[in-house]
Amino acid sequence: MKLGKFLFAAAAVTALSTGASAGTLDDVKAKGFVQCGVTTGLAGFGAPNDQGEWAGFDVDFCRAMAAAIFGDAAQVKYTPTTSKERFTALQSGEIDVLARNTTWTFSRDVNLGFEFVGVNYYDGQGFMVRKSLGVTSAKELDGASVCIQTGTTTELNLADYFRTNGMSYESVVIETSAEGRGVYEEERCDVYTTDASGLAAQRSTMADPSEHIILPEIISKEPLGPLVRHGDNQWGDIARWTLGAMIVAEELGVTSANAEEMASTSKNPEILRLLGGEGDMGAQLGLPADWAKNIIMQVGNYGESFERNLGTTTPLALERGLNALWTDGGILYAPPMR
Amino acid sequence: MATQSIDGPKRGSLLSDQRTRAIVFQALAFFLVAVFFIYIGTNTARNLEALGISTGFGFLDSPAGYDVAMSLIPYTATDTHGRVFFVGLLNTLSVAVTGIIAATILGVILGVLRLSKNWLVSKLVYWYVEVVRNVPLLLQILFWYGVLLGLPRVRDAIPVFETMFLSNRGFYLPRPVPGDGIGLIIIAFFVAVIAIPIIARAARKRQEQTGQIFPVFWTSAALIIGLPALAAIVTGFPLTFDYPEKGGFNFKGGMVLRPEFVALWFSLSIYTAGFIAEIVRAGIQAVSHGQTEAAFSLGLKPNWTMRMIVLPQALRVIVPPLTSQYLNLTKNSSLAIAIGYPDLVSTFGGTSLNQTGQAIEIIMMTMLVYLTISLLISMLMNYYNKRIALVER
Numbered sequence: 001m002k003l004g005k006f007l008f009a010a011a012a013v014t015a016l017s018t019g020a021s022a023g024t025l026d027d028v029k030a031k032g033f034v035q036c037g038v039t040t041g042l043a044g045f046g047a048p049n050d051q052g053e054w055a056g057f058d059v060d061f062c063r064a065m066a067a068a069i070f071g072d073a074a075q076v077k078y079t080p081t082t083s084k085e086r087f088t089a090l091q092s093g094e095i096d097v098l099a100r101n102t103t104w105t106f107s108r109d110v111n112l113g114f115e116f117v118g119v120n121y122y123d124g125q126g127f128m129v130r131k132s133l134g135v136t137s138a139k140e141l142d143g144a145s146v147c148i149q150t151g152t153t154t155e156l157n158l159a160d161y162f163r164t165n166g167m168s169y170e171s172v173v174i175e176t177s178a179e180g181r182g183v184y185e186e187e188r189c190d191v192y193t194t195d196a197s198g199l200a201a202q203r204s205t206m207a208d209p210s211e212h213i214i215l216p217e218i219i220s221k222e223p224l225g226p227l228v229r230h231g232d233n234q235w236g237d238i239a240r241w242t243l244g245a246m247i248v249a250e251e252l253g254v255t256s257a258n259a260e261e262m263a264s265t266s267k268n269p270e271i272l273r274l275l276g277g278e279g280d281m282g283a284q285l286g287l288p289a290d291w292a293k294n295i296i297m298q299v300g301n302y303g304e305s306f307e308r309n310l311g312t313t314t315p316l317a318l319e320r321g322l323n324a325l326w327t328d329g330g331i332l333y334a335p336p337m338r
Numbered sequence: 339m340a341t342q343s344i345d346g347p348k349r350g351s352l353l354s355d356q357r358t359r360a361i362v363f364q365a366l367a368f369f370l371v372a373v374f375f376i377y378i379g380t381n382t383a384r385n386l387e388a389l390g391i392s393t394g395f396g397f398l399d400s401p402a403g404y405d406v407a408m409s410l411i412p413y414t415a416t417d418t419h420g421r422v423f424f425v426g427l428l429n430t431l432s433v434a435v436t437g438i439i440a441a442t443i444l445g446v447i448l449g450v451l452r453l454s455k456n457w458l459v460s461k462l463v464y465w466y467v468e469v470v471r472n473v474p475l476l477l478q479i480l481f482w483y484g485v486l487l488g489l490p491r492v493r494d495a496i497p498v499f500e501t502m503f504l505s506n507r508g509f510y511l512p513r514p515v516p517g518d519g520i521g522l523i524i525i526a527f528f529v530a531v532i533a534i535p536i537i538a539r540a541a542r543k544r545q546e547q548t549g550q551i552f553p554v555f556w557t558s559a560a561l562i563i564g565l566p567a568l569a570a571i572v573t574g575f576p577l578t579f580d581y582p583e584k585g586g587f588n589f590k591g592g593m594v595l596r597p598e599f600v601a602l603w604f605s606l607s608i609y610t611a612g613f614i615a616e617i618v619r620a621g622i623q624a625v626s627h628g629q630t631e632a633a634f635s636l637g638l639k640p641n642w643t644m645r646m647i648v649l650p651q652a653l654r655v656i657v658p659p660l661t662s663q664y665l666n667l668t669k670n671s672s673l674a675i676a677i678g679y680p681d682l683v684s685t686f687g688g689t690s691l692n693q694t695g696q697a698i699e700i701i702m703m704t705m706l707v708y709l710t711i712s713l714l715i716s717m718l719m720n721y722y723n724k725r726i727a728l729v730e731r
Contacts, residue, residue, distance in 0.1 A: 084692050091391065091697075112695040113391040133587075144587040145507060150684070151692035156403045159415035170507075170588065171407045172598075173678040173689075183678075186487040188506060188597070190587045231388060 024228075024235035025069070025286055028096055033075045036062035037095035040080040040176045043201040044309050044316040045101050054078045057309040058099040061120060061226050064242045064299045065097060068291040073298040082175055084151035087112055090229060097239055099226040101195065103153045108227075117240040119225040120302075122322040122331060124218035125157050126196040128203060131213050133190060138217035142167040147180050147189035149173075154194050157220040177202060195222045197310070197318060204315035238285050245292040247334035248274060249301035251325060256300040259293055274337055281337065302332070382698065397694040398423070404689055406680045408596060419690045426682035427707060433603050433681065434668040434711070440607035441667060442660075445614025452619045463615065470612035476673055478605040483677045486597035492588060501581050503589060506597060510582035513593040519573030526569035530561040537561075598679035602671065610667045614660065621656035622648060653726050661719035665712045672708075682707060 028034055038046040038058055046056040054062075054076075063073035079095050090098045091113060101123075102108075104116040129135050138161070148155055150173045162169050172189045174180040181202055184192045192202065196218060203209045226243065228236050249255070252271050254262055263275040272278040275296075276289035283289065299305060303325075310318045324330025352358050386393055398420035405415050410428040413421060452463040470478075487506045490496055495505035503510040534554075541552035570577070582592025625648050633643040674681035675688060687704040691697055 084688055087692065087695060088697055091695075107693075107695075111392055142586065143590065150678075150689050155689060156693070159403060159405045163415060169405075171405050173407065173680065173684065175675070175678070183487070186506060187491045188487055 024096055024232045025238065028069060032070075033077050034062060034066045034069065034097065035077050035079060035095045036065070037079050037081045037086055037089050037098040037100055038062065039100050040082055040178070042101065042177050042198060043205050044314060044318075045197070045201060046078075046099075055309070057121070057305060058101060058226070060299050060305040060309065061099040061243065062097070064246060064295045065239060067294040067298045068238065068242050068245075068285075068287055071288060071290070071294045073294075082151070083149050084175070087114070090114065090227065093229070096235070097226055097228050101198065101224045102227060103195075103222045104225050104227075105153060113230040114227045115230050115236045116225050116227045117236055118243045118334075119223040120243055121197060121224040123195040123197050123222040123224050125154050125193060125220040125222055126199050126218050127215040128184075128192045128199045128212050129190060129215060130187075131211055135215065138215045138219065139165060139167075141169065141191060143169065144191050145170045145172055145189040146191045146193055147172045147174060147184045148193055149177065149180055150175060152194070153220070153222065158193055161219045181205065195224065197224075197316070200310075200316045200318055204317075209315075234286060238287065241281075241285065241292075241337075242295060244334040244337065245274060245295055246299070246302040246305065247325075247332060248337050249292070249296045250303040251327070251334070254296055254301060255304060256297055259296040263290075263293055270337065386698075391695065393696070393699065395699055397690075397696050397699075400694075402690060403693065406685055407678075408599065408680050419686070419694065422690050423682070423686045423703070426680065426685035426687075429679070429685070430668075430671055430674075430681040430683075430707075431711070433599065433606065433671050433674070433679070437603055437606040437610065437667050437671065438664050440603070441610035441614055441663070444607060444611035445663075446618050448611060448615035449618025449622070452615055453622060467612045467615050470609055471616075475605065475609050475670055476676060478609055479601060479673055479676055482605045483597065483601035486601050489597075493584075495584075495589070501579075503582060507588060508594040508596040509600070510589045510592050510594050512579040512581045513591070515578045515580050517576035517578060519576040522573050523566045523569045523576075526565040527562070530558075530565045533561055534558045596679075598674070598677050601677055602674050602679045606667055606670060609670075610663055613663050613666075617656055617659045617663065618652075621652035624655045625651045650726065654723075654728060657719060657723045657726065661716055661723075664715050664719065668711055668715065669708060 036059075038054060038056075041047040042056070044056055046054060046058045049055040059078070062076045062078070066075040067073040069075075079089060081089050081095075081098070081100060086098055086100055086102065087108070089095050099120075101121065103123075104119065108114055109116055127138050127141065129141075135141065141162075146158060146169050148158060148171055155171075155173075158169075158171070169191075170189075172183060174183055177194075177198065180192060180194075183189060184202075185206065192199065194202070196214065199214050203212050203214070206212060226239055228239050248270075249259075252268070252274065254271060254274065259275060262271055263277055266272060266275075266277075269278055273281060275293040276282055276291070280289070282291045285291065288294075300308070303320075306320065306323065307313065310316050312319065320328070320330060322330050323332050326333040383393070399418050401416055402419045402422045403415055406413055406422065406425050408429060409425045410432065411421075411425060413425050448463050448466065451459050452467070454460045454463075489504060489506040492505045492507045495503040495510070497503055501512050537552075537557060538554050541554045545551055580591045582589040582594075584590075629647050629651065630643055633647045634640075638646065671681060672683040675684040678684065682704060687700055691700045694700070
């Protein structure tokens with residue numbers, strides 16, 4: 001079944017007659033939509049909402065790219081990928097961009113032939129256990145059964161962490177987060193491990209979220225970000241500055257509500273450059289002059305997207321934490337737009 | 339293949355000569371296929387290079403860095419991807435071999451029962467076969483995995499004979515710990531295994547010469563149990579058991595049959611048994627009823643008629659389709675990935691592929707493994723088929 005999918009992808013890699021590298025923007029413009037790789041369903045980051053439309057923090061990035069290119073955030077088609085399929089899908093050209101809480105690592109950036117365009121969520125791997133076990137620290141998990149998603153950096157971190165602390169465990173490997181939730185709720189495993197944000201997302205969809213606690217230990221760095229294929233720098237630039245524009249907009253206080261007004265009334269040259277009133281940044285990227293304005297109007301700035309999908313008013317109730325702007329005590333920082 | 343026209347090869351021009359034409363077309367076809375593969379190969383290499391993806395088999399020597407839940411050989415996260423390959427391969431083989439054995443036994447019994455004169459038995463088997471063959475295997479695997487996960491939680495595990503425990507994390511069993519002198523018992527066992535065919539041959543010879551029958555089956559049974567038992571008494575039972583005990587999150591000590599393995603093995607076995615039952619039924623029915631009547635009229639007992647007359651002839655019909663069922667079972671075992679059983683596809687072809695990104699190399703190796711296993715099974719079964727085939731004189 002899955003083997004077939006891989007074969008298909010491998011065949012697709014071989015069948016690309018013209019190098020998959022050049023002219024992604026032209027291809028995307030020609031077909032009229034951005035093909036975006038997302039998760040198979042992780043609350044808050046990417047999951048179909050009650051109207052059956054994809055929504056979430058990572059999905060917002062896809063929509064922002066569509067807004068920048070077409071001026072219409074709806075021009076996206078989504079390809080749900082498991083953690084295992086995602087890279088083959090991007091390598092083979094099945095998708096144009098992957099926005100799927102993917103950790104930026106050396107080997108993925110270099111060896112797999114990808115280009116991470118930035119970090120949209122600074123995360124770390126954590127553990128979730130049932131409260132009834134009475135566990136308060138990950139150091140007490142010796143001999144536990146651990147549910148883990150296959151094909152993730154968490155699989156490697158877990159092995160490292162238990163080895164470092166001289167503890168043993170039994171891994172129960174699952175494919176999708178939905179499967180993992182089922183197996184964990186059946187108590188096949190004592191512990192569920194993934195990125196802390198993912199744990200919050202999983203917990204929010206459990207039958208009774210208050211029965212589960214997330215342990216204080218964060219055992220790894222997981223800078224999550226969108227990525228594209230190596231070799232098409234223009235496309236990489238568009239993705240990088242789509243994310244950049246959202247962060248800069250938050251720094252400058254430009255929101256979906258005031259962008260239209262600021263574009264005409266603002267005296268700040270930085271805001272004018274961002275919204276297309278001054279300079280030719282859009283043209284340099286091969287996009288319309290109001291590309292960033294469209295992103296902000298239709299998707300919002302970084303903070304708006306965060307609050308809408310992950311923030312304290314949502315079931316996930318995540319604090320900004322590391323993901324606050326550098327001016328607010330976080331480490332979120334975008335290069336200047338000039 | 340070269341064909342000859344009805345009125346023989348014409349010796350006119352080269353073009354109208356069928357033989358020449360056939361050779362030319364075959365050469366052309368071969369050339370086109372070769373060009374196709376060379377094109378695919380170079381094109382892949384060029385694209386991989388353009389994408390900056392490194393290729394080669396160097397990754398096999400680099401540390402895997404992740405753990406595998408079940409391994410027949412010693413394995414830790416610091417071992418290489420090459421070792422993961424063998425861990426996965428052995429897991430695939432263990433579920434395939436145990437599955438083939440169980441499916442064959444169950445299938446043969448069901449196939450014979452299907453022909454039972456008892457209406458209830460025959461109908462029950464009929465419904466079993468129809469249900470099992472017509473529900474997709476993946477659903478059956480997920481179903482049985484779900485059933486096993488529905489067993490009691492580990493802290494409410496059901497004790498069996500005080501020493502074994504059944505829970506939704508698996509079936510915990512005492513683990514035999516060999517002591518000094520275990521070698522003698524193993525040697526005794528193998529002596530029995532080697533002695534049995536020799537006795538069987540001698541018995542047959544005696545029967546052919548004198549007509550006297552030697553109870554081969556009971557002698558064999560006595561040997562294979564008696565000899566190791568004797569050795570055990572002599573060495574003073576050098577086998578102790580490590581019993582599972584509740585400790586922390588899971589049971590400690592002992593050994594465990596994990597629900598992933600059991601669910602996969604069980605569903606593969608009962609699914610394939612459904613097909614084997616039909617093959618066995620068809621094979622038995624393919625033997626002309628006249629054979630049975632002839633045997634009866636010679637005064638052979640029904641039991642002997644089945645063993646000496648019907649089954650040997652039925653086997654000729656049964657073995658070839660049975661081979662393809664064995665191949666199917668082995669290949670179907672790759673569905674393991676659906677429930678996280680660490681077989682070749684889910685470990686090496688899954689996690690290793692994902693961690694290294696060497697999709698083409700890994701998928702090629704995995705495909706070659708399945709091809710090799712399948713060819714081996716075919717070879718063995720063809721050998722067996724040749725031995726039992728009708729020898730025409």
